[in-house]
Structures are given as structure tokens and as C-alpha cells.
Amino acid sequence: MDIENAAKQLEALGNVTRLEIFRTLIQAGQSGMTVGDIQKKLGIPASTLSHHIS
Numbered sequence: 098m099d100i101e102n103a104a105k106q107l108e109a110l111g112n113v114t115r116l117e118i119f120r121t122l123i124q125a126g127q128s129g130m131t132v133g134d135i136q137k138k139l140g141i142p143a144s145t146l147s148h149h150i151s
Contacts (some may be wrong), residue, residue, distance in 0.1 A: 114139075114141065114145065114149050115149050116139055118135060118139070118146070118149055120138065121135055121138055122135070132146065132147075132150070
């Protein structure tokens with residue numbers, strides 16, 4: 098494991114919204130979810146979701 102790379106990736110999940118998005122996608126499994134479904138499930142504005150996904 099590249100510890101520097103792992104630290105950078107974990108830092109990105111340090112934001113509450115990003116962690117919620119990540120958890121939602123993990124729970125969805127291989128079938129995944131559409132952006133619209135993630136937005137509905139988390140109840141966040143599209144612009145906020147777009148910011149955190151990018």
C-alpha cells in the first residue's frame with residue numbers, strides 16, 4: 098500500500114457529505130445508483146452533490 102496515496106484518499110472522505118455519498122454507494126453495491134437517486138436519498142441540492150462528486 099502506498100501510504101501517501103491512501104492518506105490523500107482518506108482525507109477526501111473527511112468531509113461529512115463526501116462520506117455519506119461514499120457510504121450510500123457502498124450500500125448500493127455493484128448495481129450502483131444514479132446521481133438523482135443519491136440526491137434524493139441524501140436530501141441535498143444537486144449543486145452540492147455535483148461539487149462533492151467532482
